Amino acid sequence: MNESVFTYAAPRLRYGPGAADEIWYDVAQLGARRVLIVTDPGVLDTGAPGRVADQLRAHAIEPVVHDSAHVEPTDASLRSAVDRARADGPFEAVLAIGGGSSIDTAKAVNLMLTNPGDLLDYVNAPIGRGQPPANPLLPLVAVPTTTGTGAESTTICVLDVLALKVKTGISHERLRPTLAVVDPGLTETQPRGVTASAGMDILCHALESWTARPYTSFDRKAPEQRVPYCGANPVADLWAERSMSLLSRAFRAAVQSGGDPSARADMALAATFAGLGFGNAGVHVPHANAYPIAGQVRDFRPRDYPPDEAMVPHGMAVALTAPEAFRWTFEASPARHLAAAELLDPDHRGPWDGSPRDVLPGILVDLMRDLDLPNGLHAVGYAESDIDGLVAGALKQQRLLATSPRTVTPEDLTQIFSRSLRLWD
Known part of the structure; x- marks a missing residue:
């Protein structure tokens, strides 16, 4: 018997020039008072994560900024990002600021902060075990600074498994961001x-x-x-x-x-x-x-x-x-x-x-x-x-x-x- 039902899901969306200046409000609405910001060194140098962090502090929300994302994430870079987040936790929400690599890193960090086991337990079969998350994840706010991946909308985290020389992913609906904040002004520095x-x-x-x-x-x-x-x-x-x-x-x-x-x-x-x-x-x-x-x-x-x-x-x-x-x-x-x-x-x-x-x-x-x-x-x-x-x-x-x-x-x-x-x- 053929399928007759399809499902559709999407994050909440805040779009427009200046939308990034309102992230403090969105985080406050989530009830979060201590937030992990995941970005990469290049995006950090643009000043955008720092500006968001300053706005959060001004509204009594504590940000912890990690430039732990690696361009084109690997299993090694994701494990390193997870270890760093665990050392500085706990957190009540995760905020990704950057391209798809930063957003995917934040998804993996969020997954591993809230669920047991090893990263490969959740990687798609046959490369990994394809295990679904047992526990809910923290709220994730995704703020893209590049115009490309659409990672702010999706359930996918992409990574390279270095030992196998293959790129694969983790896919589950719980990885989908809670909110996407799309501010075209953040892409001004995109080469x-x-x-x-x-x-x-x-x-x-x-x-x-x-x-x-x-x-x-x-x-x-x-x-x-x-x-x-x-x-x-x-x-x-x-x-x-x-x-x-x-x-x-x-x-x-x-x-x-x-x-x-x-x-x-x-x-x-x-x-x-x-x-x-x-x-x-x-x-x-x-x-x-x-x-x-x-x-x-x-x-x-x-x-x-x-x-x-x-x-x-x-x-x-x-x-x-x-x-x-x-x-x-x-x-x-x-x-x-x-x-x-x-x-x-x-x-x-x-x-x-x-x-x-x-x-x-x-x-x-x-x-x-x-x-x-x-x-x-x-x-x-x-x-x-x-x-x-x-x-x-x-x-x-x-x-x-x-x-x-x-x-x-x-x-x-x-x-x-x-x-x-x-x-x-």
């Missing part, structure tokens, strides 16, 4: 390269949830068996559509203008809207592929990210196989893929000639070229000889692949990775 990479994450969130397997195609589940990623559904579709429409007018401007306030505001909304969509519908092949791309990197150092370590930023890793992934998923729902292309390129500036299957991939490739993103996997250090390892890593992401509109085989992934080594001439 161009970060805007481009994080923006591709927004775009793929929207596209993947829009093209995901419909919720009605899954087997019927008992209420306690339903997971946050339930497949494409009418509510998630609305958020994905709106996100893509905003991206069509704002993405290039946000990267190329050097900080147009209107474009920044649109990108902040697009990120949150996409998170409200994929946080319920799910993502699929591009995100599954991104995890081993990021996890197996050797020596690539992207512009505008910390120069002291090799990394493929998450949004960039997602984008690198997205054109070929959507070429492959096209046959599952041609109308959906062409509707997405229309939303992203309403003026038909992109490549609309040729096979309908090639329209959406062509629009994505044109965008990546305009944003100066790497030309395929080879540009971040991968070769044909790496494909077997990348396929093996992607196949471990069964929670994501289950939402693919087509059943994914190792041969399918091999073709997608191979065709993604170089995306344009």
